[in-house]
Amino acid sequence: MRDLDETDVEILSLLAENARRPFSEIGERVGLSGPAVSDRVTRLEESGVIEGFTVDVDRSKLRAGVPVLVDVALPLGSESDDDQTALDRARHRVGEADAVEHVFVTADGDLRLYGRVEGRNVREWVRGLFDGIDVDDYDVTLVDEFQWTPSVEGVEFALTCAECSNTVDSEGETARIDGEVYHFCCPSCLSRFRDRYQRLEEGV
Incomplete structure (x- = not known):
């Protein structure tokens, strides 16, 4: 997998302002098509960066x-x-x-x-x-005035390796195993995780 780029962060900022904003509108702001934005949002969800969309009630x-x-x-x-x-x-x-x-x-x-x-x-x-x-x-x-302003500006995102708990950087890998998405810092960790997972599945 690769690190989040400036476009990902901008998409997250726009969604934080208004989670109902259409992908086509986001695309116009970040220079992508609506489907391309949708693909990025899906990847952010699979990576665990976006955990869900909610309603902000006043x-x-x-x-x-x-x-x-x-x-x-x-x-x-x-x-x-x-x-x-x-x-x-x-x-x-x-x-x-x-x-x-x-x-x-x-x-x-x-x-x-x-x-x-x-x-x-x-x-x-x-x-x-x-x-x-x-x-x-x-x-x-x-309290005289209260305002909640979610923002992701200046935030550094870090994913953790499912095998060794090290930080996953641009050299890392992402794999879907049995329907779940896992992140790994290197191919060796991915291989060890898959082997152990397979042995557990086989009941060894």
Whole structure:
């Protein structure tokens, strides 16, 4: 297989802006025909770069409430009776909350979430959300404007060899084995993988 080129990245950027954009329109922007764009998108899907197309819902049109960011400081290593850390329990709790739209975990092991709640009850909502979970502290910030802009500009793509886990570069190979697409850094890894796969199939 070959590395992604500038045309691939431009196609990905256009799809990130609008996944329903017709291939013919993309082709006009990148200098290819519609079918050629379709072929590239199919290859990107088979390579695992594109995992699927989705709908971007503006939840502000569906749910009333004040948009808030909540930063939650959690004690490190504090375990509950079921051996879950406070972070595990908090993550599970906020993941099930209807008002929460995005959840982030910081490198420090703290939790940040974005959601929409009734303005008069924000602190009450946060206290109820973490009831029974050890929380050192939390801060609530009202959000004035929120915009999600997906982009692939400046991103370097790297595929991993299915045999040795090395990075697959332009010298690598791609093979479809039993309906699945696999990437390999060299012909030797591809050969070893095929041999082992065949032995497993034969029950050796």
